[in-house]
Amino acid sequence: MNFTFLVVVLLTALAFVGVVIALSRAISPRSYNLQKFEAYECGIPTRGKSWMQFRVGYYLFAILFLMFDVETAFLFPWAVVMRDMGPQGLISVLFFFIILVLGLAYAWRKGALEWK
Numbered sequence: 654m655n656f657t658f659l660v661v662v663l664l665t666a667l668a669f670v671g672v673v674i675a676l677s678r679a680i681s682p683r684s685y686n687l688q689k690f691e692a693y694e695c696g697i698p699t700r701g702k703s704w705m706q707f708r709v710g711y712y713l714f715a716i717l718f719l720m721f722d723v724e725t726a727f728l729f730p731w732a733v734v735m736r737d738m739g740p741q742g743l744i745s746v747l748f749f750f751i752i753l754v755l756g757l758a759y760a761w762r763k764g765a766l767e768w769k
Contacts (some may be wrong), residue, residue: 711764717757724753 731738731746738745760766 710765710768713760717760717765720756722747722752 728746728747731742735742
């Protein structure tokens, strides 16, 4: 196989990225204010540590939200073409719902939906 074309494309891509990074560093504005390096850049001094640990419950709740948000995104196209799909489409979406309901039941039983 002739890899000349691949090498040329990769070298062109690397050169393009390098030129864009160099150009952005050359023309970007710079600010060397000490407050610029503080957390959130809000101008108010922080009290204590800026880094704090969050409970796992927040992340689990966010993942469950995303799961049901994606479910909604999948149901809209299905609802548009439901009549054309026939019984096979209904069975497939029922299977999809069963998996989601089992996931919700598992999360509910583990206590992921409770704020403590």
